Amino acid sequence: MRQLPETDRDAIRLAQDPKFSRWLEQVTATGGCAHPVHLAGSSTTVDATTGEIIHHYDTRDEPGERLLVRCRNRRASVCPACSRLHAGDTYHLVRAGLLGGKNIPSTVRHRPRLFVTLTAPSFGPVHRAGELCRPRRDGGTCEHGRSLGCGTLHAPDAPAVGQPLCADCYDYTGHVLWHAHASKLWDRFVIDVRRRVASSVGLVQSRFARHARLSFARVAEYQKRAAVHVHVVVRLDGPNGYQDEPPAWGTANLLIDAVRASAQRVRVRTPYSPAVGELQLRWGAQLDTRTLHADGDGPDDDAVAAYVAKYVTKGASETGAGTDRSLTTWADIESAPVREHVRALMRACWRLGGLREYAPLNLRAWVHTLGYRGHILTKSRAYSTTYAALRAERAHHQGHVDVPDAVTERQWRYVGSGHTPGAALIAAGIAEDLAECRRHSADARQQGGGVHDAAART
Template sequence: MPALQGRRGPEDLDRTATPLPRLPGHRKHPLTPLAHRPSKRGDLHDRPRATHHHPCRCGGPPRKVTTITPDFTPADRRAVLDRAARLRQLPETDRDAIRIAQDPHFSRWLEQVTATGGCAHPVHLSGATTTVDGTTGEIIRQYDTRDEPGERLLVRCRNRRATVCAPCSRLHAGDTFHLVRAGLIGGKNVPTTVRNRPRLFVTLTAPSFGPVHRIGERCRPRRSGGTCEHGRSLGCGTGHTANDPLVGQPLCPDCYDYTGHVLWHAHASKLWDRFVIDVRRRLASSAGLVQSRFAHHARLSFARVAEYQKRAAVHVHAVVRLDGPDGPTDEPPPWGTADRLTAAVHASAGRVLVRTPYSRAVGELHLRWGAQLDVRPLYADGDGPSDDAVAAYVAKYVTKGASETGAGADHKVTTWNDINAVPVSGHVRTLMRTCWRLGGLPEYAPLHLRTWTHTLGYRGHILTKSRAYSTTYAALRAERAHHVGHTDTPEAITDAHWRYVGSGHTLGAALIAAGIAEDLAECRRLSADARQRGGGPR
């Protein structure tokens, strides 16, 4: 090649020109098998060399450039191209799963996902923790996410809703079962003597906001018939099954009190607080005590869970227990009996009320509990509902989200158009729209109704308990960590620095995590079957 004449300036160089693409077989091409890439210095000297005359960019004489010819045959190149073509034909989820499985750190990533139980939306953390002996200063444990795949650690999302994350929901239900059960029969640092205390299983319902379709051979039979002011029938003679979409829907949406329904949800937690306070006062009055001195003689402990009915109204299941003034370790006074506690619950349920803030558009509403009240004493001799059945009943409703019961959504809505996109019935959608409209009134601003539109205005926790009822979720998690081998060293000092870097899975990772969750669930089922047959590990 003749030498270039003259010198070339910067303006003559096209520095933005796109470089020639590297074809498969080039030592730096991503599709070139690792076996054909030089990995050791000795391999470079064993390869055939070719010398080319390359023009110097500075305009001088051409210089010699020695390149290494890769040992890559046309058949190998066709095989790589065929493999790439086959990968492109796969769905994106499968391609991502193959990419993860071929990663050198796949085994460690798999250990992390398995440790989370196959969590569907794990939280990604980055940071380090160091535990040192407080006396000697010796480093006991040290951990850094820089040694992990992607320099991050996966932890559970701890979502209670089964529709969002089934593995974490199952774990939360198990913790709830043991939390409620410990308050009924003891255990988890609660004395077993609580089983002999006055205990009730109480169900409080919302009032009626209008007639709705219900399950039965005949929904709402009316001998005289009749219609409402909107021309709709006041009765329904059709038999509805549990899966009938009409169950829970109002007979006349125009007659239904959607405003009262939403505002009752917004004040349900306050109504429960006043109910508990009034039960204490009724007990004190029945025992001849000054109401303000009740805490010196007895203590009312409870655990309650909220559940959405078919009509999308919340009702409350609660376990109520009467203890001495020091809680579960103290016996109740002689006058503290189950009959007296039952009478106090009945009286308070029909007496307490909450007044809503006055609004020119709505007025002032008086909110009360519904007429349907169920109070069942729990006895230690097995008469009535069993303790395990009550604990399992409460734990079952903790994992149900609003979307699973058809009463709202599991995620917040931020605009009016989001309400139209939620897959709910017309009755629930009207409740959500009513909640959004009421949230725009200044007198209801403290209720934050628009923030709680996805729960139809209900602002309380699904499960709440009094402080002295039993153990806590944090204590149960610490006990589980100790069971798997995480021990606390006395007089140790831990310095931890964590940072949130993301959450969730990619498509392929979600597929693998779902498979792990299914495998773990199947292992638990087989283990339970083996225990029932008496041949499995305990």
């Protein structure tokens, strides 16, 4: 008799459990999370005045005496269900700062707003897509005997795109150190933009905060060449952020001039190393600044929010620029399923991490991200709402409401994470069903909106 695979046997075992329906409710409540956290414990809510118990919950009544909660991982490669939720939250967070909503006034859409892309500098020529790669009339070779040009028309998904023409000429050291200092470069860029806006209207920088505030949300994205570039939504507000209108002198053109000047001027010096020397790091020459207009002339606000949300869920592995797991040994680097260009960056990161002068950078802990140590998404405090506020709003919508004048005592402990093979199969099915329902709902809303618009036009 043919034996069932382990996954099928495990799924059947779960389905035959007397508490299967309750377990299924828990998995559905997590949205089909691929790696749920298992908690054991209890919570008791009592009336603060009378001491009466309003609600009591204990996991001893649950399947396996545990409660499953979302892992909340943003990476689609790790948990598709939680990444979709995170992308939705990011979309609303960015959109609220563009159009208002979520307790943000709708007047923000009429303020000076930009969508800016800052890139990494060149560390050596790489193959490009979309046009003749690197045609050279004079031909020629580098000192390693490799061609300095390439006349091929590469498809966007061609394996050569993003790879250096000569790996021996490529500045892997500069690439890794630029990643390691990218967050510091960003901080200095923001400070310099404020300084330039202030000086252009006759203010000293120390008094800029009394008149205006620079609010932003930025997301980091890996390019094909495995270098990070940054997409930023920038808004000029009054002193209290979204609560205040900007001063009369605050214009989009003023902001564009400051952004362009700061992108060209800002520098960060690396610590001196006998092996490397001292490098001056800067933004790349490619800079894109687009004004976001309230009348719709230019990039669409919803499209910008969706663009940012899309990249928040992408890990380094999905862009071919690293892995989503930490690499702790040289052997891990050699066996990682990455392109040779990326592996060379990992090796450089490991070697530089062993130098005493770069010890504060902790590079070996960031080999899997090629030395980049920043968050994928960051925002200024006064840009818009927060992830915590969005989660609280969702919990309220789902009926999880705090009882007034009540005190809740919670006792929880971590007891595990993840799924068994059969449970993972069932959870994946639930996640896909929920995603399909959301797609159908979105299509229905779009069709309904189209009918409404057509009726309005007639």
